[in-house]
Amino acid sequence: MWTSDNQKKGYMAITAHFIDESWRLRNILMRFIYVPAPHNAEVIAEKLHESLVEWNLDEKLLTVNVDNCNANDKEIAEIVGKIGKSKLLCEGTLLHMCCCAHILNLIVKDGLDVMQSATEIIRESVAYWTASPKRIEKFEEMAKYKKVKIKRKLRLDCKTRWNSTFVMLDIALPYRPVLERAKEKEKQYEWLPSSEEWAFVVDVVERLRLFYEITELFSGTDYVTANVYFPKICEIKMKMRQWEASSNNTIKEMTKSMTEKIDKYWSNIQGLMAIAIILDPRYKKKMLVACFAMLHGIEPSPYECIEKVDDIVASLRLLLEEYEVENDAYTPDEESMISTMKAHAIMSVFQNIVAQQMPATARLQGEIDQYLNDGLVPYVEKFNVLDWWRVAGTRYPTLRKVARDIFAIPVTTVASESAFSTSGRKLNEHRSRFTPHMVEVLMCSQDWLRNKFKDANTGEASFWTCLQDIQEGMQVHKKCTHTFLVYVLEIYNLLGNVLI
Known part of the structure; x- marks a missing residue:
């Protein structure tokens, strides 16, 4: 499920995964459908079943991949009841597939929680030394003085994406001598983990590296x-x-x-x-x-x-x-x-x-x-x-x-960018302004065009520039549907036979 903060609405992304006649792995967004409240098992199952029937896929299911929560257990039972056990492989016993990225997120949360205090101190340190070009330059000078090679620049994390927190810590750890010198030389700089906190963060980060690499592997499409x-x-x-x-x-x-x-x-x-x-x-x-x-x-x-x-x-x-x-x-x-x-x-x-x-x-x-x-x-x-x-x-x-x-079954319900999120999937502020119908038009069209572009395997920069223009243009114009069609025509005119 996706949420829209501006509209306080929920959307369900339904993606079909299959291997085509040429034995290529395919995944296509079928629906990005508005789901009215309450978002309980009965309502979600009803919307999912309607979409499957519409696409004539209700009797062609092998698995349904969902996040891991109690409501989804009931949702799968509702789907089996609506379709009928006799019409599903093995009477629907294979239907429920849990999202592995969600499982790994739950596991990693335990690792992040135990070093929350030390992580916050390092986060403040990174925020301080990346706040301005002058501070960045000063930090690099101190690194040179301490003979610490700058292989990767300090990077502040996004708190809702645990992979960015992992990367922030992983980058910061080699700069411990630099931060210790900074504490001595910079009066305004107040944040520095203790020796015990440094050692603990090193220990936990090395353990989380395994989950980081496996989540990336699982999230491939x-x-x-x-x-x-x-x-x-x-x-x-x-x-x-x-x-x-x-x-x-x-x-x-x-x-x-x-x-x-x-x-x-x-x-x-x-x-x-x-x-x-x-x-x-x-x-x-x-x-x-x-x-x-x-x-x-x-x-x-x-x-x-x-x-x-x-x-x-x-x-x-x-x-x-x-x-x-x-x-x-x-x-x-x-x-x-x-x-x-x-x-x-x-x-x-x-x-x-x-x-x-x-x-x-x-x-x-x-x-x-x-x-x-x-x-x-x-x-x-x-x-x-x-x-x-x-x-x-x-x-x-x-x-x-x-x-x-x-082999068409994915082990996650989300692509790589979403797999590390600890806050769920949310529509950005721009897309949240549209009607549910237009949100679905945007989301599905982008996915379908992306798939068609991948087949063409050319014209990447022009294609994605145009796709961004669609969304920027729709933000300005009131008549969203008309604007959308105009921009789609511009894409086809620009790329010619690439997308045909």
Whole structure:
């Protein structure tokens, strides 16, 4: 949900995530819809269901990604009731997907809270030394005197974005000797953390770095994130286990609170994200066995880990059967047929005849077994899992359809810029002045044009300059709709065929 301070109104952003026919990851803002008060589960679910029906997507859902609050649990139940369990995959049991960025925000808040006093002192220091060009110059002179290299300039944070607070602290820490000298030489400068506060901030910032990097990774919109969630959560859990052994009692208490939060939320989606790991040909079952071993103690029984992995594979088998039911009768994938016919024409015809005569369940189980028994793809950091399934995945036609849907699932509900916000999502003062209809026109048009521009992959500076002109022009003119259409026409005239 987004809020508009000027109008005291709430808006719901509904974004569709899917993998298109060319196996490219896509995300498109379908609606930015005004939601009347009260913003309870019934009202939100009704507006969401109306939008899904309007776009003919109500029976094509795999998951609905929402923030983590009690109202959203009820909202998902309302959606399942309106659509009907029989029309959803696995009767809607997979529908509820929690936002990982929201989970990480809750966890990080504990880290920021324990060093709030020291953070405020450093914030005042940064504000003082960045207040004017003269002070900046004086600070740089003191840094030169103390032989401290200025790799990054001091930067004041935005209190509602925890990543900016992290960056502010991370930049300020190497300048400790400079700030200590400043306290001696500058009478007006009053803020300086104690030695204990400096040490504590260093300790906590290093721990928060992990969450900063993982949140950035999770918040990407141009690459698959479903197959990175499980290993990264394992990494966080392992680090927390190490932090519990800290000699600092405050760190111990912070870690305990963080662990409780991650345990509360992460189990809701580990099944679906574990399936994503199996569908990554670099990992399959072996990565899951290793992850479960790390998650469940120092030396868990290998049989327990294997049992958990077998449960995930069993869930994948059931999911595959659901996809088969949707297809009614088995028809070999056209792309698979063409590529295979070119290489092995006679054998391809024979195998497809046999496949059509084979019972569906046996064929599907054989498809999974074949995939799992095939060797792992060598690990490379910039591996494109969608390219692999587009080409090599034709050997597993039904599993390929599952992979296409699973890998479209984002692990956050927000893009990178919003993922670090601790204050929620708010419309700026300018957009808040428009009617709800015009707000939706602006938000959706910007997203659609951005997507079309990304396809064109050219004319970036001109495009975004024009898009800003739209909003500035609409602020001046009273007739918003007319102005909007005029500026859109100007964009198309400027870019010509780029957006056509």
